[in-house]
Amino acid sequence: MMKIFLFTVFLISGLIFFALGTIGILKFPEIYSRAHSSAKCDTLGTILTLSSFCIYSGFNLVTLKIIIIIIFIMITSPTATHIITRGNYEKEEGSNDADF
């Protein structure tokens, strides 16, 4: 019973964060605020949703693989958004000195 309760709470909160990030991507006026919305809501929504799948699965090898995916997404999703936004900023400003 506790497992079903935790699974439902984590899954619903993850879906709410995904929906809020999508609304931000649709409604914000420019590229940098859209990048802000997508990076934060997408990372937290993925962590919560995949944690709910870990609770659903129990304690076995599948849970270890999902935890590996969670750690990978925690590192790469903000990094990818940062690199895309910085590339766009350097294209707009014309400066080419910063390396990434």
Next chain:
Amino acid sequence: MVNMLNFSIIILSITVFLCMYRSIKGPTIADRIISINVINTKVIAIIIAVSFIYQETYFIDVALVYALIGFTASILISKIIKES
């Protein structure tokens, strides 16, 4: 609990289609790349939910490889944006 998995797949599919609107209509290239990055992350969650519905554990490996390929593609396309 399978009903909750079906519900989550439906909600994630609706948000994927809304993100696809931004990736088609977006004014700059960076808008499209950011929304496609979000779609990648949502598709990973959808693949894992489908693997629990079908009870096939090898879909988890598919999701891991999908995450790796999506990150590599985002970095390469951002380098193309910077040099254009």
